[in-house]
Amino acid sequence: MVIAAAEYPFLNIFWTMIIFFAWVIWIWMVIAIFADIFSRRDISGWVKAAWSVFIIVVPFLGVFIYLIANNDSMVTRHMEKAQAQRQQMDEYVRTTAGGGTAGEIAKAKELLDSGAITQAEFDAIKQKALA
Secondary structure (H helix, E strand, O other): OOOOOHHOOOHHHHHHHHHHHHHHHHHHHHHHHHHHHHHOOOHHHHHHHHHHHHHHOOOOHHHHHHHHHHHHHHHHHHHHHHHHHHHHHHHHHHHHHHHHHHHHHHHHHHHHHHHOOHHHHHHHHHHHHHH
């Protein structure tokens, strides 16, 4: 049996898509909340278990209460994690690409030995690298 387009009108397709994307957003939100709960270091295991049970038993109420009660701290933890990751990446790039402080001083010493820079310029580069 072939289903004709008239049997499933456009508004029904639109409504089905809205419901599907709302369900995906809901799943994403619950996963993000569970990730936040289990990554927290400021609460005990019992509190984590209580939040988990609350969210599983009463999903909508549990999620909304958690979001209301912990919104600011969730944002703070997320920003701190992002800053730590950025610092790690910056340090990695700095040490890999630039050779680090010792690499900069060694390059400046080679330039000094070849006569490309003066002793004053070498001292300035060394001071900048050590700062």
